[in-house]
Amino acid sequence: MEQDSTLASEKKAPMLIVDEISVSYGHIQALKKISIEVYPQEIVVLIGANGAGKTTLLSSILGVRAPSSGKVVFEGKRIDKNSVDKNVRAGLCLVPEGRGVFASMSVLDNLLLGAHHNLANKDKNLARVYEWFPILRKRKDQIAKTLSGGERQMLAIARALMSDPKLIMIDEPSLGLAPIIVNDIFDILVTLNKEGYTVLLAEQNAFKALNCAHRGYVLETGTISLSGPSSQLLNDPGVKAAYLGA
Template structure:
């Protein structure tokens, strides 16, 4: 198993945001976390990447216990993250933003840039444009491309479709599928539950810091409780569920889920 999360607990002060979450991600999979606002989805990703400290539990990655490993070493180990909010550097060009993702590596990155530009043709056309002048969809492409420049074994994606027009949402999901097809494992947090379940191999449903369901994604698409709670009661073949608005993932801003 590439990534194993065992009974992790995380506190924001006295507030327990994660209450014993366990999950697994096998090499080559797309696994998605779905759940309502405040369920703990973003906190889970931040804990895996080392941005939040464990109160209890264990994280194993590629056979090693990384529970106490600093975040920058987790990047070196092969964990990449594209955060909610994108985090694009507005005063830097698109290409310089991408190169920031390779800051921990050495060597020539021309081949890596070429691979990112192949995935995101629009970025290739605008590589000298300042990041702050890009549209929301373009900034999302920059954020994902920057994470890929670290050559991750697993890519953590936090709300990649949030705030995007439907046409761009479809494009982003197609690119995520292609990234996975090329060999990168993906752990996805996504407010568009129907699209996420259509894309993923397996899924976990989180509620108030706990895993309440886990199953193949196709199974959860047909689950009446999941449809009622996260898909607007619609069948998988019907129109996609409405997007949920962002809200704090826990008591500590600016985390959202």
């Protein structure tokens, strides 16, 4: 069910500000003066086709690729010159497209790797993760490569949560999953948001993503073409035609 988009206006300051960042790969400009904001306890979605710049934007926020211009501010502090490690310690995390789990390791070992920045709270966070993802408790001794696609996606999200992030970024969580599993994944994201987590999501499945998000941004060839509350985007004729099959 679509979330109430009034949440952002009730917050005094954004948690994340991306201010006119540009990113290039050689002579190819992947992002062109992109600006977005994410407020505490929001789900914000980036929608767009393959190659629109969604993955590049998430990786630039984390610090994988520094912007050539513009700035990224997290909780009032500029972070676009920081290392990935420093940004993770500050409370950011990214679940990459393709899950990124360690296939030859057990479920439990994958989860514990996610806690290496937050060892003091390892046991508490593991217990919480098992509450949210009970299937992972059952599979804790199982090798990750033997999990189903949906279980691997759950493991990737759970591993990110082991660091107790303030902002969790997730790249294409529905990619390659059966529709019934996609529903489960988005239900989990809504549950996490209700528990207080702030989520920035990149997703091609615009209908599912907008129905769980408070607000959204539409990316086209490295620029923001449209933004607004999810209800507005779901009813926009251009979004309907391009992304909702209408």
